[in-house]
Amino acid sequence: MKKIGFLLFVLLVAGCSFRKPQVDIQKYNNQLLAFQEQSVETLENYYQILNKEYSKLDLEETYQATIQKLxxxxxxxxxxxxVPDEGFKAGIVAYISGVRAAFMQHEYPTVRLLVNLSGDATEFYRKDSQQIxxxxxxxxxxxAKLDKELDFxxxxxxxxxxTGAK
Structure with a gap:
């Protein structure tokens, strides 16, 4: 009888321990996805600031702050x-790194043009709007490419x- 009780106790403890990692994995999943969402929100915040009135100094500071946040x-x-499988984490890091690199590559020329702007902004936009x-x-x-890679x-x-997690 003691052996059966002990066996039931061991199975109960083992069963509880099998459920805990699932919760930890879900927490891990949620936090890594939160990092990815924050990177997108960081870019959204940057562009919301651009839609408001800004000075050249504010633009440069906002750009640099966005790079630092990423x-x-x-x-x-x-x-x-x-978890021991680092593939998902590596995917999240690659995604955010890609967002940062793409932002720096494609937004910096616009920031440089706006910060160095002298004279009439209308002329600047007419001349350089295609580049922007x-x-x-x-x-x-x-x-979009980063989204596809991260989804995979x-x-x-x-x-x-x-699979089967709730």
Missing amino acids: QQLITDAETYPG SANAMKLQAEL VYQQFKGKYL
Whole structure:
């Protein structure tokens, strides 16, 4: 009888321990996705500020603050503890790094033009609006590519760790 009781106790403890990692994996999943969402929100905030009135100094500061925020998200995601499978984390880090690189590559020329602007802004926009639009379209295309790559990595992680999770 003691052996059966002990066996039931061991099974109960083992059963409880099997459920806890699922909760930890869900927390891990949620936090990494939060890092990704914050990177997108960081860009949205940047462009919301641009839609308001700004000075040249504010634009440069806002641009640099956006770059720093994205770098901090990369660091936070890289150092976030989690499951032994690092594929999903690497995918999130690659996504945020890609967002940062694309933003720097395609937004910096616009920032440089606006900060160095002298004279009439109307003339500037007439002359350089095509370049600004082209940079925005390139940034959008790179973000769409990053979304697709992250979705692939996430589906692998989800299939391995979250199938049947609630």
